[in-house]
Amino acid sequence: MMGLALLPFLLLLSLASTIQGQSIFDVTTYGAKPNTDITQALANAWTEACASTTPSTLLIPKGVYQLSQSNLKGPCKSVPIQVQVEGTLQAPIHTKGDGLVLFSYIDQLILSGSGVFDGQGKSGWEKNNCHKKKICTKLPMNLKFSFVTNSTVKDITSLDSKNFHINLLGCKNVTFQHVTIIAPDESPNTDGIHISSSEEIYILDSKIATGDDCVSVGDSNKQVTITNVTCGPGHGISIGSLGKYTKEKDVVGVTVKACKIFNTTNGVRIKTWPDSAVAFMASDMHFEDIEMENVSNPIIIDQEYCPWNQCNRKVPSKIKISNVSFKNIRGTSATPVAVKLVCSKSIPCEGVEVADINLTYSGNRGPIVSECANVMPTITGVQNPQICAKPATIGALANAWKDACTSTNPSKLLIPTGVYQLNQSILHGPCNSTIEVQMEGTLQAHPDPIGAGLVLFQYIDQLTVSGTGAFDGQGKGCKKNDTHLNKICNELPMNVRFSSITNSIVKDITSLDSNYFHINLLSCKNVTLQNVTIIASENSPNTDGIHVSRSEEINILNTQISTGADCVSVGGTNKQIVITNVTCGPGDGISIGSLGKYTKEKEVSGVAVKSCKLINTWNGVRIKTWPDSASAYTASDLHFEDIEMVNVSNPIIINQEYCSSNQCNNKIPSKIKILNVSFKNIRGTSATSVAVKFICSKDLPCEGVEVADIDLAYNGIEGQITSQCVNVIPIITGKQNPRACVEATPINPPSTTD
Structure with missing residues (x-):
C-alpha cells in the first residue's frame, strides 16, 4: 500500500529534472511529440515552470511541433525563468488568434535557443490588408511580449509570420540579441520587430529580412537602442508611423547605430500621419554610422505619410519633430532623391542635424539630390548630395542673391526704397566674397504667415546687413502665437534669422511687428548688431527682440528695443555675449534664459550686460532656469553693470523656479548650476516692492x-522696498537699497586707512 501511495509523488518528480539547482521542464515529459499539436503540453509545462520556487527552464527539444495560440502568462515565482527553444514551433494555416506564442506579465524571462517560430504566413498574406485599410482583420503574430521586464531574447529565429514577427507592448528593459527574422520581401505588414509603449529596449546584433519595416518604433516609447542590425530586404528601420491613433504619446530617445541596410524600399525613416489624430512630440532621435547598399530613399523624414489614401493630406501633421541627427551615413542609393526631409507645414521640424552624408546614385534618372520642406537643418561635414540646397522661394530676391553670392568680387544686394511683399526667403551661403545686403525699402510678410522666417541668412562669412529699411512681419494680424503657453505649438515665422553666420555685422535696420522672435541668432560667431531698432506692441506674445542660441562672440550695441517679450534673450550653449547701451522697454527686460528646458543644451558662460536703460518693463535684468531641467550644466560669468531702471517690475532677478504656463514640475529643483554672477551699480525706480529676488x-x-552699489526706489504703495533670497549667500558691497539678502552676512570692502 505504501508503494502505491508513493506513485503520484514519483510521477511528479519524473516530469522535471534538476541540474545544478535549476529545474528543467521538458515539454516531451508532458506529452509533447513531434509532428503533433503540443498546445496543452506546453501550457502544462509552463504552469509548473512558472510556479517553481527555483530558477527553471522550459525546454522544447529538437523536432517540429504544431502549436495553436499559446499564452504563457506570469507573474512567475521562478526568477529567472528560461524558455529554451531548440525545435520548430509551427503555427496553424488558419488566420485566427493574436499570435503563436504570447508572453505576458513576466519579470526576468530568458527566451533562447536555436529553434524557430514558424508562422506559416504564406497561407495568410493574401488576407493581410491592414496596411491598406483602417478597418481590417489583424492576423496573428509569431511572438508577442506584453508587460515583460528585465528580460532577454537571444539566438532564436522567427520565420514567415502572418503579421508582425515580434511585437513588444508595455515592456521595459528587454534585450534582443542575435535574433534572426526571415520572410520574403513581398510579405505584407510583416514588421520584424515592432515596439509600442515601451522603454529601455535594446535590439543588438540581429539579422532581419522581411516584407515591411525591419524594426518599427511606434508611439509612447522611450530609450530604444538599435545597434549592429542587418536589414534587408524590407522597408528599412522606421520611427513611426506616428499620429494615426488618438491615445498615442511622446516618443523620446531612439538611437540607431552601426547598422547595414541593403535592397530595401527605405533606409532610416521618421514617418508621421497628416491630419494626425493626436498631437505630441517625437524627439532625440539619432541615426549614426549606417551603411546603405542599393537602398531606395536612404534618409527620410516624412510628415505626409499617408499610405493608400487613408487620411486627409491637406491637414498638416500635429507631431512635433525635434532634436534629430543623421550622421556618417554612406553607401549607394537606388533613387535619385537620397535625402528627403519633408516636415509639417504647421509645426516645422527643429534641431535637425545632418553630418557626413556620402551617398552615390548610379541610376539614369538624373543626379543625386535632396528634398526639403519646412525644415532648416544644421549641416556639417561631407554632403553628398547637398542637403536642402534648393532655395525655398524663387523670385527677384532669390535671383539677385544668387548672382551676388556667386560673384568673386565684393558685392552688394540693394533693396531700394519702397514696400515689397515677401514670402519666406532663404539667402544661403557660402558666398565667394564678402557680401552686403543694403535694406532701404520695407520687406513685408504675408498676412497669413508660414515657414521659419521672413528672411533666413545661412552659412555666410563676412556678411553685412545695413540700411534704413524695415523687416515688417505684420504680426498684428496674427493671433496664433501660443509658444509661450504650450510645449507642443505652432511656431510662427521670425522676421530675420541668422544661422551659422560668422564675422559679420548687422546695423541700422528696423524689425517691425514680428509674429515670433524679431531676430534670432543660431550657431553664429563674431557677429555684431549695432544701431538696430526693434518695435512691437507690449502685448505681442513671444516676440523676443534678439534671441541668441548656440553662439559665441556676439555683440549687441547701441540698440533700441520695444516689444512684448524679452528685449534680449540669451539661451543655452552660448559664450561671450556682450550687450551694451541697449534701451529696452516696454518688454520683459534682458534675460539669460530660460535655461534647462531642452535636453541638448550646454553651458552658458561670459555674458556681460552693461550701460543699459530699461523703461516700463515687466522684468529688469534676469537669469531664469527651469525646475525639473531636461539637462544639467553650468551658467557662469554673468555680469550686469551700470543699469538704469525706470518704473521696472522685478528689477534684479535670479529665478531657478521659472515655469512658464505650468509646463514643468515645480517640485523638482533645477539642475542648472549658477556661479560667478555680479549685479553692480544698478539704480532707478522699481514698480514692485520686491526689487531684488534671488531664488x-x-x-x-x-x-x-x-x-554691489544697488540704489533702487519703490514708487508704489504696497509697503517698503525689499529683497528676497533663497539658496544663495551673496557677496554684498557698497550701497544697498534695498538691503540684499538681509539674512546673509555682508562683506564690506577693506578700509583705505590704517
Whole structure:
C-alpha cells in the first residue's frame, strides 16, 4: 500500500529534472511529440515552470511541433525563468488568434535557443490588408511580449509570420540579441520587430529580412537602442508611423547605430500621419554610422505619410519633430532623391542635424539630390548630395542673391526704397566674397504667415546687413502665437534669422511687428548688431527682440528695443555675449534664459550686460532656469553693470523656479548650476516692492553671486522696498537699497586707512 501511495509523488518528480539547482521542464515529459499539436503540453509545462520556487527552464527539444495560440502568462515565482527553444514551433494555416506564442506579465524571462517560430504566413498574406485599410482583420503574430521586464531574447529565429514577427507592448528593459527574422520581401505588414509603449529596449546584433519595416518604433516609447542590425530586404528601420491613433504619446530617445541596410524600399525613416489624430512630440532621435547598399530613399523624414489614401493630406501633421541627427551615413542609393526631409507645414521640424552624408546614385534618372520642406537643418561635414540646397522661394530676391553670392568680387544686394511683399526667403551661403545686403525699402510678410522666417541668412562669412529699411512681419494680424503657453505649438515665422553666420555685422535696420522672435541668432560667431531698432506692441506674445542660441562672440550695441517679450534673450550653449547701451522697454527686460528646458543644451558662460536703460518693463535684468531641467550644466560669468531702471517690475532677478504656463514640475529643483554672477551699480525706480529676488536651486545653490552699489526706489504703495533670497549667500558691497539678502552676512570692502 505504501508503494502505491508513493506513485503520484514519483510521477511528479519524473516530469522535471534538476541540474545544478535549476529545474528543467521538458515539454516531451508532458506529452509533447513531434509532428503533433503540443498546445496543452506546453501550457502544462509552463504552469509548473512558472510556479517553481527555483530558477527553471522550459525546454522544447529538437523536432517540429504544431502549436495553436499559446499564452504563457506570469507573474512567475521562478526568477529567472528560461524558455529554451531548440525545435520548430509551427503555427496553424488558419488566420485566427493574436499570435503563436504570447508572453505576458513576466519579470526576468530568458527566451533562447536555436529553434524557430514558424508562422506559416504564406497561407495568410493574401488576407493581410491592414496596411491598406483602417478597418481590417489583424492576423496573428509569431511572438508577442506584453508587460515583460528585465528580460532577454537571444539566438532564436522567427520565420514567415502572418503579421508582425515580434511585437513588444508595455515592456521595459528587454534585450534582443542575435535574433534572426526571415520572410520574403513581398510579405505584407510583416514588421520584424515592432515596439509600442515601451522603454529601455535594446535590439543588438540581429539579422532581419522581411516584407515591411525591419524594426518599427511606434508611439509612447522611450530609450530604444538599435545597434549592429542587418536589414534587408524590407522597408528599412522606421520611427513611426506616428499620429494615426488618438491615445498615442511622446516618443523620446531612439538611437540607431552601426547598422547595414541593403535592397530595401527605405533606409532610416521618421514617418508621421497628416491630419494626425493626436498631437505630441517625437524627439532625440539619432541615426549614426549606417551603411546603405542599393537602398531606395536612404534618409527620410516624412510628415505626409499617408499610405493608400487613408487620411486627409491637406491637414498638416500635429507631431512635433525635434532634436534629430543623421550622421556618417554612406553607401549607394537606388533613387535619385537620397535625402528627403519633408516636415509639417504647421509645426516645422527643429534641431535637425545632418553630418557626413556620402551617398552615390548610379541610376539614369538624373543626379543625386535632396528634398526639403519646412525644415532648416544644421549641416556639417561631407554632403553628398547637398542637403536642402534648393532655395525655398524663387523670385527677384532669390535671383539677385544668387548672382551676388556667386560673384568673386565684393558685392552688394540693394533693396531700394519702397514696400515689397515677401514670402519666406532663404539667402544661403557660402558666398565667394564678402557680401552686403543694403535694406532701404520695407520687406513685408504675408498676412497669413508660414515657414521659419521672413528672411533666413545661412552659412555666410563676412556678411553685412545695413540700411534704413524695415523687416515688417505684420504680426498684428496674427493671433496664433501660443509658444509661450504650450510645449507642443505652432511656431510662427521670425522676421530675420541668422544661422551659422560668422564675422559679420548687422546695423541700422528696423524689425517691425514680428509674429515670433524679431531676430534670432543660431550657431553664429563674431557677429555684431549695432544701431538696430526693434518695435512691437507690449502685448505681442513671444516676440523676443534678439534671441541668441548656440553662439559665441556676439555683440549687441547701441540698440533700441520695444516689444512684448524679452528685449534680449540669451539661451543655452552660448559664450561671450556682450550687450551694451541697449534701451529696452516696454518688454520683459534682458534675460539669460530660460535655461534647462531642452535636453541638448550646454553651458552658458561670459555674458556681460552693461550701460543699459530699461523703461516700463515687466522684468529688469534676469537669469531664469527651469525646475525639473531636461539637462544639467553650468551658467557662469554673468555680469550686469551700470543699469538704469525706470518704473521696472522685478528689477534684479535670479529665478531657478521659472515655469512658464505650468509646463514643468515645480517640485523638482533645477539642475542648472549658477556661479560667478555680479549685479553692480544698478539704480532707478522699481514698480514692485520686491526689487531684488534671488531664488536659486535647492539642489545646486548659486555660488559667487556679488551684489554691489544697488540704489533702487519703490514708487508704489504696497509697503517698503525689499529683497528676497533663497539658496544663495551673496557677496554684498557698497550701497544697498534695498538691503540684499538681509539674512546673509555682508562683506564690506577693506578700509583705505590704517
